[in-house]
Amino acid sequence: DIVMTQSPDSLAVSLGERATINCKSSQSVLYSSNNKNYLAWYQQKPGQPPTVLIYWASTRESGVPDRFSGSGSGTDFTLTISSLQAEDVAVYYCQQYYSTPPTFGPGTKVDLE
Amino acid sequence: EVQLLESGGGLLQPGGSLRLSCAASGFTFSSYSMSWVRQAPGKGLEWVSAMSGSGDKTFYADSVKGRFTISRDNSKNMLYLQVNSLRAEDTALYYCAKDHREDCSGTSCHLFDHWGQGTLVTVSS
Numbered sequence: 418d419i420v421m422t423q424s425p426d427s428l429a430v431s432l433g434e435r436a437t438i439n440c441k442s443s444q445s446v447l448y449s450s451n452n453k454n455y456l457a458w459y460q461q462k463p464g465q466p467p468t469v470l471i472y473w474a475s476t477r478e479s480g481v482p483d484r485f486s487g488s489g490s491g492t493d494f495t496l497t498i499s500s501l502q503a504e505d506v507a508v509y510y511c512q513q514y515y516s517t518p519p520t521f522g523p524g525t526k527v528d529l530e
Numbered sequence: 531e532v533q534l535l536e537s538g539g540g541l542l543q544p545g546g547s548l549r550l551s552c553a554a555s556g557f558t559f560s561s562y563s564m565s566w567v568r569q570a571p572g573k574g575l576e577w578v579s580a581m582s583g584s585g586d587k588t589f590y591a592d593s594v595k596g597r598f599t600i601s602r603d604n605s606k607n608m609l610y611l612q613v614n615s616l617r618a619e620d621t622a623l624y625y626c627a628k629d630h631r632e633d634c635s636g637t638s639c640h641l642f643d644h645w646g647q648g649t650l651v652t653v654s655s
């Protein structure tokens with residue numbers, strides 16, 4: 418199984434400031450045949466199910482604000498919130514869908530400072 | 531609008547059984563792989579099982595293989611999870627999740643674009 422790790426475990430950011438979350442996979446999730454990274458980012462607010470923000474490592478889901486961006490390739494990925502808003506307080510998970518079983522990172526909790 | 535509504539959770543003793551259901555609407559159900567993903571209280575997300583749109587392929591996490599069985603009824607737009615031989619560590623909120631890509635049935639398909647609200651399974655003596 419591919420093991421996903423995230424850092425930091427939690428971070429507190431001031432309104433309007435940048436938040437950066439890192440995700441690492443135990444093996445590459447880049448499919449050479451189509452040059453796509455099988456990596457997604459989800460946001461989970463308290464008491465709600467997760468929602469997908471980013472897939473293919475950098476493609477924003479329809480309706481997701483452009484302050485959310487994803488980058489990286491192979492085994493190292495980053496989710497950036499360029500200007501944190503109050504509604505962005507949540508836990509963020511990365512997930513690989515390169516192989517079965519799909520696996521999630523442990524999550525990063527983002528709070529307001 | 532895509533909607534997924536889980537039901538069937540409850541409080542059970544270790545060794546018990548249950549069938550979870552997920553009613554789907556707002557999309558062509560038979561064209562999409564569906565999964566069950568669970569979340570223990572205060573913990574992260576764990577994928578449990580998936581089934582292809584046609585129902586010809588099933589996938590399970592090692593932690594539930596041999597105890598859980600996924601199925602679907604495309605005529606009723608329903609997804610099911612039969613959970614047997616329950617253990618305390620199966621206590622979790624069980625989500626039904628829809629695959630993002632139509633007609634994806636292989637091992638690289640499990641990207642989830644819609645989730646239900648979940649149904650809670652509690653295993654305790």
